[in-house]
Amino acid sequence: MKFTDSPVIELTVNGTQLSIQQDNATMHVGTSVWPCSLVLAKFAERWSTVEDSSPPSPNPYAELLDFRGRRAVELGTGCGVAGMAFHLLGLTEIVLTDMVQVMPALKHNLKRNKAALGKYLKTSVVCWNNRDQISALNPPFDLVIAADVVYIEESVGHLVTAMESLMKEDGAVLLGYQVRSPEADKLFWELCGVVFEIEKVPHEHLHPEYAYEEADVYIFRKKAKSESE
């Protein structure tokens, strides 16, 4: 798995190279690229149905990763690499969100990759506990994307509520995941189990060069109303 603490992380997606400048020296986790985001992006690329791609057949993710006409939001985007990768895979209606402190690093990287992306992607300040910021995104979305966002126990409840309120009834969450805190991990899965049907992507479906034991990709769908009540 190619992950490095060098100042620049490069990731080729659908034939286009993204170049993300990270700053591991700052105290904010959002200014670094976290490896789950690369695992999630390359999983999506492997099974992507974007023109010219040739995913393995049969493709269990064909419908999920057919992004035509879909709208998406990424939570806790950090430097924005997952959102940018999904854009290159045809998910052109995507808004990248994070806390205000992370916006300079995100905006810098969006400018840096503007030529590769063909445009400057939408961004929005969204804290998971801020209902006004969530409503301002104009939900619901077909897809909610997130990578490596479960590490603070106190914010787990807000994260799960934000995911649920942002997605359509028939939408999906695509999550790159690694255990960062046992307490946050436990609470996250307890809360998710109440509202979502949870599908874990088998490790052999991840991109072989972008997979490591501790990282997983999950797909969440809303439970039917009567099941979760």
Ligand SMILES: C[S@@+](CC[C@H](N)C(=O)[O-])C[C@H]1O[C@@H](n2cnc3c(N)ncnc32)[C@H](O)[C@@H]1O
């Ligand atoms: C470990 S970083 C992962 C960043 C990026 N997704 C990646 O994988 O490279 C976690 C991200 O979640 C964001 N985050 C944490 N708590 C948040 C909250 N309560 N509201 C909004 N964003 C939050 C952080 O600012 C940070 O960018």
